[in-house]
Amino acid sequence: MSRVSAKLAVVLGVAAAVVLACLWWLAGSGPGRQGPGAPVERAAAPVPVAEARQLRLGLNIAAGSALHAAAELFAERVAERSNGRLKITVHPDQQLGSDDQMLEMARNGSLDLVLTPTAKLSSAVPAMQYADLPFYFSSREELYAMLDGEPGELLLSKLGRIDLVGLTFWENGFKQFTANMPIRRPEDFARLRIRTMKSPLIADQFASLGATPIPIDFHATYQALKDGAVDGQENPLVAIVGMRFHEVQKHLTLSNHAYLAYVFSVSRKVYETLSPEMRELIRQTARELTLWERQETARREADFIARIREAGVEIHTLSVDERRRFAQVMAPVADKFGFEVGYDLLAKTEELRFALAARGGEAKGRQPWVLALDADLSARGAQAGGAIYRGAQMAIDDINRKGGLLGAPLRLLARDHAANPMAGRHNLELFAAIPSVLAVMGGMHSTVVTEELDDIHRLKMPYLVPWAAAQGITLHELRPSYTFRVSINDTQVAPFLLERALRKHSRLAVLIEQSPWGRSNEAALRPLIERLPAGSVELVWFQDGDTGVDAIVDGLVRAGRQAIVFVGNGIEAGVVVRALARQDKPIPMFAHWALVGGDFWGANQARLEKVDLRFIQSVVEDDAARNRAFAAFLASYRQRYGLGAGAPVPSLMGSAHAYDAVHLLAQAVRRANSPDRGAIRSALESGLSHAGVMRDYRPAFTPQRHDALDRSQLRLARFDGRGRIVPAD
Template identity: 45%
Template structure:
């Protein structure tokens, strides 16, 4: 063992022992007295972070301490412990959660063990520039991230920064292949590990304060960090090259111990929170201002500085493109959808390359899982189209907008889509009421609108000419009778439980007409409001009225509610689902309170219906691309298959249209003679009189757990 390494280890031991003694002292004081004013209403708060005292972040922390003391008239005193004086990041976070440390600044990646979505800023090449990072983190996206912390004992106030991350190495780096075989120091984060594995490197998690020694001893060959860390920790002194890549953004969350924060008077809470947010701009400006000096000093030290070209960055971006998709479920479709929408609006050039296909769906609330499945089907189709040369030699891109199940927001999105000159079509989501509310606007905009799930018959069966809507889905006019035929085989005593919306009214009309044609009527009809927390009263009244079969027209969340409450009933009834997706909650409710529930639903594509070679290949590709495990009753893949076929049909129609005018695309879609899709062989998919691609023979009723 070399002398320098021994000294380094000895120093580390001294720091660790000091941190333990401080921690024990703090814990002893807090455990003996609890958190309370030391005298006359004065509170002394301890603030820990991992950055050196000559950093912009520490300067901002000092300014924070001064301001809160001034604004509280001395009732708040803040003691700052920089440079891991109290322990490493993980230790300080645990101290704060336990109420043993009051304020903590933590890299977002280190918080991801508690809130996995905090890996967001580590997504490779997510932010085009700092202003975009600030707008997103200070806006709705940042609020969604911070809102996840209270459940873990922290109150997140704001995002401070260390800046964009850069590479250092002992060789020039111009492309992903230059990392092949190198050992690269990383912080403990699965996403960052995956990033360097995508480059062909061997990522090695090492504590931040041990990185310099590891680089010096050759344990690792390179690392990534912002300029402030590279300069202040002197990493450049033991690396021959600094590569300016701006490949990810390192931000810190300033958070308060929830246990401590909630014990403070409300006015002091407000001072802490508002001051932290106010100083965010100061801290960021100070960080940026120092970076020029850092670069000058690094260059003077003899380290060679390489700035990646746009072409080189594009190669890195391509190598890591799969990472955002892999972590989409971890970070949250709502967060990523809002990010993509912001970036497309702020950077119009992203929309000007090739052709655009829009997605106007709920990507954040009750039906977001269906929205995500629809988006995935679109992505799979667009990938194939672009690999085959695009449309007229131009690439096709997806532009997703989240309407969160709100008709007014969907309306705004439609208007935004209508202003895009290279738009081919828009794909809708799950919510029938949202689409029904915007039918007139869709036709005013002359917008080709593709429907992969929303089932209300009136969506496509409308009075508009030309009709711009085309559907591949189990629409109510055929799915309802298919379910009722199955239900009548169980019992003639059928009741309807319907969403209290225009869609619910449409379903009631369709189902009642079917029964009336057979001289029958429902024995009970009940309705419910969206997000109603219990359906037990409606279910009890239906059972008392004699219902032995219940047709439920509901979205995903309400299906789970009904399943939960149905398990509480002593009477056994059969449940026929119309519109909603089978969810994991139904699995949990299965077999509660006695015998398993009799639940049946309509499928158009997935494993419970016919399994052709093309379907099997699609499902295998879906699972591989999205790291998804598909269950037999996973109806999400139906939504993906519907949107996949719609996009493929759109591409065929556009290529055969006289021009790119919406009316011409409509005519071309109506004239496609034959198309082999994954859902079925369409022959033809649409005609001038029929914009519904599926018929009764394409539907199957599946018994859950069959």
């Protein structure tokens, strides 16, 4: 063989070997199989990089501010922690629009994240006025604890109703006073003209100090101060320096009296498109930077104070005693705006303060006794719960002015059960574990109290009922009985309602809620219905939240029913009114009092112009003309809560009942001369007499009767053109 032939043979042999090896590898490379020898490593396919999600964050504050710096840091950390999957651009200086415009963009999903002053949110979510309550928080630390704790979580949760997801609270600083005279006492505001933003709460704050509040646009404030159109204003230090207010004011008072919080939120429509991982990353990063943003704000404020002092402004810092004096004078502001801010939020704040004071060990011998309130403060009975809160609050003030009980003041401690029986039962357990709790007061919902009965008697807790009407709440077999009602029993309410409807109509329909309370009414009505001619009354049950109630009403009207007797809550009552209003000839409606547990008139005002709605009440404002005690109560209520003479009193019945119930409890505690709950229970049924606003109780309760009011208090009522509850007869 020639040398060329030999080389060719070698090349062909090598090529054949390579081909054979490739075929052998291919044969063994299927799923679950390996080729011979060591595994062959194939080059990994390139992993596609996910396209970054772009989000925009809008804010009104200037570039370079502490808020802007924190927002930029937030964007950096989110990009880093998401490995570039989320990229956030920050737009300060209202680049994307005004606060109102950015808020609307976030609600409809065209803006992703937004930092909004609480004042700009308060028209849609009135509870956002919480941080504006003047001198309500004892210190900066207490306010931070509230916003970062349960009250803050509760406040953020309310943003869901306007399609936002609340993340945390950042700040622009605490508000301070400036004026052309020293401000150290509440009296120093007398006759001053003070610039305010457009806020009823803030206007009331200054009016209560004797000043004249004048709403002026923020950007026009400098000129108004310079021209002397106003004498002073309030703002955080960053705004005072940024807008040069210190150049036209002689005095600055470091008061820290209220807080300009910024709510960091994300559009719910955007939030729901993010993965759970990205949602949590955004939430945690925003909250993590809350402390940094606050510290940065405080750090910069030291420089602002120096610049204000250099401008020749005299600076005053309120002492502890001076702050306490302001807090005393301005405490009624929180009372007046209880419904707007929310009694659920105020109650949670007071609960945390109570727990902190208990851990700190208040002075022995002066630790307050407690009346606990277990009521709906946030759901469909929130107005009734707030009314009960107010009535109890007024009675407690009366009692404390006269020295309190057993040598110590009495205080109110409330927990919201939001119409949930399980939450109510949990509240009872917590209250029972507090030695200073003398008794518990319930709320509007019979269903909740009925579910609590076994717990009430197991815990041996005196339980006052100022609203709930189910007969089983006091008529039960549990002995000794711990439930005492200053309200009307359904055995009297339901027949009264049906009898009044039968005076003018012979063919009625009774729409009744399928619940323990509804069944209580049905049991009271059944004997009366059985005595009537067959077919006179049609009994129709519906479920709480039933969406078909309006169709039921349509059917009853077509069937020739002449009127509807309604036993249910406000939401379903509104559905019935709506269904009646669209009829050519609406038939009348006679309702139980549950519908006034909320703002029924406000929600149904236009429809009520067409529908003849009458409902049961135990008291109306017109009773003041014949009842001096009630007249005095009503005048005191209006003064305390800032209601004008013609303004409706929210759920008045609940306040009046609660007021009398607390005074009866105080009588029992004095008679027992002991905080022992069993002794208080016995004293309540021992023949107590009391001249109340509802009636003269002589006696209020006996061992056989735990209902303090009776049918003589009942009347039919209606709403007038202003929403006041007036007699219908």
